[in-house]
Amino acid sequence: MKSPFSAKTVQPDISLSVCGYRKVLDIISSKWTALVIYAMEDGIIRYGEIRRRIEGISKKMLTQTLRQLERDGLVKRVITPSVPPIVEYSLTRLGESLLEPMRALNKWTKEHYSLVEQARAAYDQGNNEE
Template sequence: MTTPGLKKTPDISIAVCGYSKTLEIISNKWTVLVIYALEDGAIRYGEMGRRIDGISKKMLTQTLRQLERDGLVQRHLTPAIPPIVSYSLTPLGETLLKPLRELNDWTKVHYTQVETARQEYDQTYSASTENH
């Protein structure tokens, strides 16, 4: 119970919250798609770009660099003319596959409920604003 007039100390902080730190890693819309593209093993840059619908070369490069920086992806360079570049998940990156699959499973089961709730909300509040 909170005492009236006393300010409660925050117990949730962006700086220390594990959820916030996780979202910092995976919240880019391309990150999860790149991880899924790598889930079956090493893949060349060009093939990955063809597999991920709508991703530009710039975004693919930026996403791969960030994932490499985070220790989730490793870049493999095979000397050739032209050089062959492929990417794969690191052991740390592979640990993300299970929770991402669980989120995907949740989405398959529950996303229609989210869409329904959004429609109901929008109908309720658009009617409410029309009456004002």
């Protein structure tokens, strides 16, 4: 039986244009996207509070990120007419469904990223000796 991981594959079996996983990574791979989703994990939150919670995010990046998440169906925006208008954000059910895999990735990072850093340092040290 031929292994699906065989190096002798004649036709490409991994496609950038078809891979659903890659498409999801395109949505959540921005550092700001992940942080904005984490900022909303406890429920409804206002724009200013999101901005205060996320170190280093500019108004422009926060606005772009929220618009993209809203477009992707992950975030709901509610505007309450007042002076000034009150704008609140929350995760949709779809957005909430991303929390579990993102938490798993966060857990993996906490448990293993130091090993990645060690591997990088060893690799860089080995390549600098040439």
